[in-house]
Amino acid sequence: MLIETEMNCSDIRWSVPVPVRTPKGRKLDVCGPQEAMNVLAMDWPKDERGEHYERARKLCMAAMGRRVPAETMRDDFIEACLEAGLYCV
Structure with missing residues (x-):
């Protein structure tokens, strides 16, 4: 389930992305709260x-x-990423 809202929150970005490695080994650069929420949910x-x-x-x-x-x-x-062992550099 991807998180979408009526207001356009996809334009909300962090100044520096957060590097994450998912449990399936996929590396992501999470750029803002909407992408972070999708990682947290999926x-x-x-x-x-x-x-x-x-x-x-x-x-x-x-x-x-x-x-x-x-x-x-x-x-x-x-x-949260550190706690779960998902943060990578």
Whole structure:
């Protein structure tokens, strides 16, 4: 399930993409909260949905709704990726 909203949130971008390697070995450069939410929803290991995952998921939704600045939740997404072992450089 891809996340889409009525308002165009695909134009919300981070200044620096977050490099992620999915459990299937695919490397992605996640460029903003909508892409991050899609990774959280579709590519996340089910047994790695901890505290940082939940926080990142909530903040992604808030950033897509323009309730929080997207740039401020980027670090939360990185923390979730580190927690799940998906962050790569």
